[in-house]
Amino acid sequence: MSELSILDIAKLAGVSTATVSRCINSPHQVSEKTRQKIDKVIQETGYSPNTLARDFRRGKTRMIIVVVPEIGLEFFGQIMIGIREEAAKHGYGILIHEAFGEKDANKEFNDLIVTRNADGIILLACLSPFSAEVLSESNRKTLPIVIGCETLSDDLAVYPSVHIDNLAATRDITHYLIEQGHQRIGFIQGEEGSILTRDRELGYRAAMEDAGLSIIEEWVTFGELTNDGVAKAIRHLLSVPKRPTAIICANDEMAIAALHNLRQAGLSVPEDMSVVGIDNIPSSEISYPPLTTVSQPKKEIGERVFKQLLREINKDSDNRPKKQPEIVKHTLVIRDTVAAPKS
């Protein structure tokens, strides 16, 4: 039952392969009569073109790949909404690749395979070794790439990107805490090493400095996206001599885990401790208490990032000027996890 080819169809219909091909791809170029004949054969045989061969011949796949750190994170699910909508509008298919940190054994293998099968790549996880590979790889090739949500280090800022102003976002929410009367504010970092993480820390420090508050270095600590990681961070923050009265988490997932761990420690939020996150994922709305956070326009980011990619794909590849990152607006969303500190 071997797969049948366009040649089989051509023979059955008594025409050449060229005609069959045109009948499929630009039907208006073939006469009514032969088109019916061919369509009938296709119908009967259940033929469908071999995508591998077609893509090979065409040199493009009409597929894009979006690289996320990990499936199962709400935040990226929200970004996908925008990407998906926009991609559908332009007839592009989406495939998602989980980068998943260091743990990806045969990275080199994956890299090449994945890379080439797509017309373009959206990177939502620049830190992973996979992404690093993609980025360096693409210096030689000409594979359209756009970065979403994150910033790259300056030397790699050749790629278009769209994200919020992470520094300002964190500055704003830190400022909000200060406004509420907090002076000792802790900070739980996200993944070590990314610019995003650096910017968010910078925003925190900037706001503190603006307010003339000094930071005890033990207040800033690293978390992880697991409950255990956050638990450790919370334990640490609760143990330092001048314990903070508020904690900023670099993202909502960690903030929600923080809420849990503070409860475990017998503290009430916001009475005994204020907590804020960043991102405004759906869960932050239904956490206990509902989380005060800063919102990223996630769907909009998705849309814009795809539009950028499309621009890259359609551009003649000669001159690719260094792009300014596209900055979208963040907004503070105030819910129930912040109160004035007990005096």
Add this chain to the structure above:
Amino acid sequence: MSELSILDIAKLAGVSTATVSRCINSPHQVSEKTRQKIDKVIQETGYSPNTLARDFRRGKTRMIIVVVPEIGLEFFGQIMIGIREEAAKHGYGILIHEAFGEKDANKEFNDLIVTRNADGIILLACLSPFSAEVLSESNRKTLPIVIGCETLSDDLAVYPSVHIDNLAATRDITHYLIEQGHQRIGFIQGEEGSILTRDRELGYRAAMEDAGLSIIEEWVTFGELTNDGVAKAIRHLLSVPKRPTAIICANDEMAIAALHNLRQAGLSVPEDMSVVGIDNIPSSEISYPPLTTVSQPKKEIGERVFKQLLREINKDSDNRPKKQPEIVKHTLVIRDTVAAPKS
């Protein structure tokens, strides 16, 4: 700067394309000397084989596609862990496809493209029109398919699958509630139409019947995976004449949303209302209160489902006997959302 081909490398190294090809794919077959020569050229030119051409020639991609209903759902993130690990072990790459309900506009387009570029497919979302298409399509083609987490209707049960015994799982947790003294138990369904949903409802009904308890039909209602959907369901359940004292949610996401909505309504869990979920996603551990639920061995499911797929891929395609679904063990995990009903 056109991409260079294997022929260019061959010329530069002064050998034939065949030798270059072997040098890349089975280096041990080529002599030390020429291998070094070729490697050097490859190094210098930065050549890497055109995947499109390679896959086309080989007729396989060493890629599998896993279809999930939607990115951003923790449950599937957990399943992926197992799949990923097992796939890496066998040198397979993974691409993820979001099926995403009815909203996928140009479905037909996606179908064919996606389908053919993979050596096999893992379906974790049988309900979507995409999946339906894949399934029917594959009757003609020979594309290995394995189903995870869900069951198919009997007539489609030609495909191997691995999942828990959903009926038993729900029966068990319902039984647990009854043991705690509940007699009026509500049930919030998952997505309408899947066998999984049917089985879970059946389990609920079976346990009630076993205990000699009758069900008021208003106790069973449909939810959605959004907070709004659950809010509506909760509102409904709170308004029925003989209000339930416990609520079973068809999955943890809905259960966690239920916790929030009950709080909103001024009810305490578990004092005023008991709540349970199914799946045991990570968030259920840190919800407030921590959720009583039944655990699926998610990583194990992922591993097994990939192993099954591999078996299908390597099988000679003639005789594909109807497979018994592979059933994995569920376990009750008791946390803090269940208490005896107030009398």
Add this chain to the structure above:
DNA sequence: GCAACTAATCGAAACGTATTGAGTCATGGC
């Protein structure tokens, strides 16, 4: 030193499609 083998390499063919330049046919204008 010759036959017999093995290891390494080569040239050529194949995979299934899209496309191009050339050709066929019918039509209509003169």
Add this chain to the structure above:
DNA sequence: GCCATGACTCAATACGTTTCGATTAGTTGC
């Protein structure tokens, strides 16, 4: 009746690999 036109169609080719059968070089055994 002939030529030009345009609409269709065809045969052949290219895409970049991998692989097969054949050839050559190198080694061993006698």
